[in-house]
Amino acid sequence: MTPLRPPAAPARVDPARIRRTYEAVLGDPRIGPPRLADEEQRAHFAGLLRGHMWLLLPPVERQVPSMAGPFNRSAARHVITRARGVLAVPVLGASSAGDLFDLATLSRALLTLYEHPDNHEGGVVPCRRNGSPVTAGSGASAPKCR
Numbered sequence: 001m002t003p004l005r006p007p008a009a010p011a012r013v014d015p016a017r018i019r020r021t022y023e024a025v026l027g028d029p030r031i032g033p034p035r036l037a038d039e040e041q042r043a044h045f046a047g048l049l050r051g052h053m054w055l056l057l058p059p060v061e062r063q064v065p066s067m068a069g070p071f072n073r074s075a076a077r078h079v080i081t082r083a084r085g086v087l088a089v090p091v092l093g094a095s096s097a098g099d100l101f102d103l104a105t106l107s108r109a110l111l112t113l114y115e116h117p118d119n120h121e122g123g124v125v126p127c128r129r130n131g132s133p134v135t136a137g138s139g140a141s142a143p144k145c146r
Contacts (some may be wrong), residue, residue, distance in 0.1 A: 025104035049103035056110035063117040079109045
């Protein structure tokens with residue numbers, strides 16, 4: 001069987017659809033993933049997730065050089081390498097629950113990189129209200145905008 005290839009014409013990235021797909025596989029964090037016992041259903045989700053990954057890889061790869069900080073670029077390269085490795089393996093029938101979990105996790109990571117290429121490093125993020133730097137904290141030491 002030949003491995004699936006990316007579509008010839010680039011399709012539009014639909015973040016909401018990608019999110020719905022990986023959430024359907026990962027489930028609710030409080031109760032865990034759903035049981036996808038049906039082989040056809042697992043194969044369907046595997047195909048969707050692989051398609052989402054093919055769509056997300058090119059724009060994420062283009063963003064890596066301009067990402068803030070070496071840690072972010074290194075993390076992005078790791079996700080890209082892992083995704084390319086997974087996509088290089090042909091789909092032979094339905095995926096196992098573990099394979100689906102990996103595909104969903106990688107899709108989520110790629111979507112996060114796609115949506116937040118300028119993620120800030122070192123715990124400093126811009127205030128949503130006025131853009132001033134805010135150091136991360138929690139509880140009584142929760143950050144405040146300047």
